[in-house]
Amino acid sequence: MPVLALNISLSQKATPIADSLEHARERTEAVTKQIRSSVTSLTPRENIYNLPNLLTLSRLIAAPVTAYLLVHDQYTWALALFAYAGITDLVDGWLARRWKQQTVAGSVIDPGADKALMIILTVTLAVKGAIPMYLATLILGRDASLALAAIYYRYASLPAPKTFMRYWDFTLPSAEVHPTTVSKYNTFLQLMLIGSTLALPVVTGSSHGISVLQGADLHQAMTYFQWLVAGTTAWSGLSYAFLKDAVTILGSDEELKAKQGARGRAIIGVTFGSLVAAAVWYAVNSDDEETKEPAF
Structure with a gap:
């Protein structure tokens, strides 16, 4: 017991x-x-530290250096660095696809590097009188309107909390840009125009070699080429205002994404549409572009 x-x-x-x-x-x-x-439930992050993005960053740095060389009449070095930027623009995309290292951050920085190069060289060449002001207005206006829309897209689509540090943290994807078909052709044509303009002093072997544009045939050919680039630039910018699939906003709220997309397209349509009208008016009413002597 x-x-x-x-x-x-x-x-x-x-x-x-x-x-x-x-x-x-x-x-x-x-x-x-x-x-x-x-x-x-945390926002996923990307690994942005790879070779394609490094090449893109180097192209971004090359933009102001090329302009510096151009201002100081170092045309051969400026052309060489411009060629490097063009080559890396092709290589980094190919590497990203081949090595499966495509990132949302890269999809934003890559066209940003192209635009930085185009903007800086456009300003420099316009100041020197190598390209007409109406064309510079279109190129710069397109990029400015797209930049305003990008600022809005980034803020509107950034997952909460919307802080300053998170806004600039590109490992946090929020919206993805899909360049339109005409934009790809336009970028190529713009680069060809800038490259040919830079190459003229080198080819002629004179610091004033670009004055060869005053020759009847070549001058007329370059004028036609400038008109072509102006047309594709206007078409390219306005395409982002009408095509709904040019920017993909990440998230699950389809109604909110539709509103954000419409607002972003409206920003581009109003701002760039106004600049296109201003450039057309300037080109029609200006009588200086055909006779202006380039400054270098």
């Missing part, structure tokens, strides 16, 4: 301990599930 009573007493004491352990186990499982749920 004493042994039986002792066993009953021990079993009675073990029951609360077992209940406590079971309760602790259940709470641990609940906390673990909550932590896992929180982790999976």
Whole structure:
């Protein structure tokens, strides 16, 4: 009997301990599930440190250096650095696709590097009188309107919390840009125009070699080429105002994404449309572009 009573007493004491352990186990499982749920709901990050993005960054740095060389009449070096930028523009995209290192950040920085090069050289060449002001207005106006839209797209589509640090953290994807077909051709034509303009002093071997544009045939050919680039630039910019699939906003709220897309396209349509009208008026009413002597 004493042994039986002792066993009953021990079993009675073990029951609360077992209940406590079971309760602790259940709470641990609940906390673990909550932590896992929180982790999976965090905004995913990308690995942006790869060779394609490094080449893109080097092309971004090359833009102001090329302009500096151009201002100081170092046309051969400016042309060489411009050629490097063009080559890396092809190589980094090919590497990203081949090595499967395409990132949302790269889709933003890559066209940004192209535009930085185009903007800086356009300003420099326009100041020197190498390209007409109406064309510079279109090129710069297109990029300015797209930049305004990009600022809006980034802020509107950034997952909460919308802080300054998170805004500039490109490992947090929010919207992805898909260049339109005409934009790709336009970029190529713009680069060809800038490249040919830079090459003229080098080809002629004179710091004033670009004055060869005043020759009847070549001058007329370059004028036609400038008109072509002006047309594709206007078409390219306005295409972002009408095509809904040019920018993909990430997220699950389709109604909100539709509103954000419409607002972004409206920004481009109003700002760039006004600049196209201003450039046309300037080209029609200006009589200086055909006779202006380039400054270099």
